[in-house]
Amino acid sequence: RGAWAIGASPHGGRGAFAARALREGEVAVEVPDALVLTADSSLVAAALDDEGVGGKDRRGDTLALALALMVERAAGKDSLWAPYLGVLPASMAHMVHEWPTADLCALRGTSTLALLRGAVPARADGQYPSRVRRAFEEVVVPFAQARGRELGLPALDEGGGPAEVRRRLYEAFSWAAGVVASYAFTLGGGKHEALVPVFDLLNHVTGAVNVRLNHDDSHGVLQMLATRDIAAGEELINCFGELSNGELLRRYGFVEAEAGCAAGARRPPELALLAESAVTRAAVGNAWYLSKAGLEMTDEGSTRQYQARLKLVRTRGLRKKWYAISRDRQTGSLRVEPALASRLYVMLCSATEFERIDKGAEGGRGARSERETWEAVSAAVMGACRDALRALSRANARAVAPAADTVSRARQAAAAVVITDERRCLRKMVAACASGEAALAMRKAGWRAGKRRRSVTFRRWAVMRHKSGGARLVHRVG
Known part of the structure; x- marks a missing residue:
């Protein structure tokens, strides 16, 4: 719901535009909570909980949402979000984790590539390691081995399955990881990742934001509210943060080239x-x-x-x-x-x-x-x-x-x-x-001393979930 329409964005691809003039504070786009796709609202929620995927931190919740998206996509018309999934891009080739080594070499020496690689050096064969690939091996493969058949994912046996099956499973996960990274919103005070239909049509342009996210608890809806008066036909612009081009490329797969900026427009830092x-x-x-x-x-x-x-x-x-x-x-x-x-x-x-x-x-x-x-x-x-x-x-x-x-x-x-x-x-x-x-x-x-940290060894207990639904206490020293 709301006063919006889809059109071709001057910044590339599609965008959402004001269907009529909007006053500051007025609702531009509104989506019911029931249509927000999260790991907990998906078909795979129970399986994720049984296997202990997600819920521990934001990274875990991101992986859980990617797995949920894979299952919803595999469900086809049986998915509540089938119409939404049908309009998502079929390829996420713009995301940097999809780049082959030949293209990644163009980023050599940059902070962007250093952060993409993390603490892992390039392999002996010159290939750059991928965090998506590591997540696939550490989380997705075990999950598919345990629950893949019942959830419609390419099934892997305990030996890892044929190479062709692994390839199809990785392609499905790589696509889902790209969608989550590029389109997901962080809700619940920064604790949960969610895909919100229509909201992901709103593009980012540095310094041009004209809407903000709001949740109406009384009506159970997510809203984009106008932060100023918006003319009819003006594009609705969201803000991903004051990010450099390197961070925009690493996180969302695009840059704001100077040649494409309007005269007097704000540039990324x-x-x-x-x-x-x-x-x-x-x-x-x-x-x-x-x-x-x-x-x-x-x-x-x-x-x-x-x-x-x-x-x-x-x-x-x-x-x-x-x-x-x-x-x-x-x-x-x-x-x-x-x-x-x-x-x-x-x-x-x-x-x-x-x-x-x-x-x-x-x-x-x-x-x-x-x-x-x-x-x-x-x-x-x-x-x-x-x-x-x-x-x-x-x-x-x-x-x-x-x-x-x-x-x-x-x-x-x-x-x-x-x-x-x-x-x-x-x-x-x-x-x-x-x-x-x-x-x-x-x-x-001036300089900031920061708080003095105690360098001591302490003991703590952590509760780990089991597939059986029970729990065990694991002793950790750290």
């Missing part, structure tokens, strides 16, 4: 990630600042004082695998993730100030030593950004296989947008560090 190893090298490599902090390095490794600072970084929750730097393309303002600035401040401040920080104080604001420390932090950030730029240049110096078809050309074009944004963000940050602008901004923002 630029973002780059600095690896922890690069940050450490940049900090340790500045001998002058280390000597000012009283941290002389030895051939055998770090001094006792240096190890004490590393320990404080860990206990204050400042250690991360990746640190983000970003740039707002409208204002030109640059941002260093607070955890990165704080980590480097702890590592490079004077011995006296470190002692104060270790005891819970923040050090002397406005003191000359503090200004010098922020200059050291800025120099370390600049060094890490230069390392990232060199790595990006080296990776992209290698030839990428020519696009074989239209789909591959579109993928390589999207990768080029991501690389351009990431390189520009890194270069702008290097310039800001060199000019002193970054040091001044970080000093003004």
Whole structure:
């Protein structure tokens, strides 16, 4: 229900448009709760519960919804959501987990590919590992072996089944995983994933959002409400978040190319990630600042004082695998993730100030030593950004296989947008560090110590569900 109509979107594909003029706060689209597809509302809800799939966290709920979607699709006309499933895309080739290695190579050196790969390095044969593939082996295959026949999925025996059956099962799961990643909404305070008919027609355009999600408890409906007055025929635009092109590509399979943006339109922010190893090298490599902090390095490794600072970084929750730097393309303002600035401040401040920080104080604001420390932090950030730029240049110096078809050309074009944004963000940050602008901004923002974490071993009990419906207590130490 609501005042909407389907049409061709100027941003590509289909979109939802206002069928008449809407006032701010008016309902644009409304969907009853009964038509929202979740793992709990699907045909497979009982089987998912019996097998212990989903419900533990958001990742588990996402996998459960993908399995539910597979079963509903296999049910055909017997599914309550058959009309909705019939209009979903038949292919999810735009999603990055569907890209073959030849196309993924176009993203070499980018933060996007690093996050896609996670902590798993490329295999010896040069193939990039897929989280979707791992989820298939760890969750989908055991589920299909246990319940596949009764639920209409390609049936696998205990040995894994013939290669052709596994291939069909993987294709079904890969499609479902792509649909959930691209179209699902997070409901229930961020706890549950759901597919909402019609809502997934609403496109994302940075800075152009004109509707927001709302749940009317009294009538049991999900709504999209106008956030401003909307003219008849205007496209209804949802917001996926203030995401960079790299994150849009990784999560949803598209980018917002600058050429496709209207004059004066807001552009996605630029973002780059600095690896922890690069940050450490940049900090340790500045001998002058280390000597000012009283941290002389030895051939055998770090001094006792240096190890004490590393320990404080860990206990204050400042250690991360990746640190983000970003740039707002409208204002030109640059941002260093607070955890990165704080980590480097702890590592490079004077011995006296470190002692104060270790005891819970923040050090002397406005003191000359503090200004010098922020200059050291800025120099370390600049060094890490230069390392990232060199790595990006080296990776992209290698030839990428020519696009074989239209789909591959579109993928390589999207990768080029991501690389351009990431390189520009890194270069702008290097310039800001060199000019002193970054040091001044970080000093003004200050550093955040975070809460001290207790490093202790504790015991806890976890309840694990069984296929029988019972439960057992499992002792874990962590």
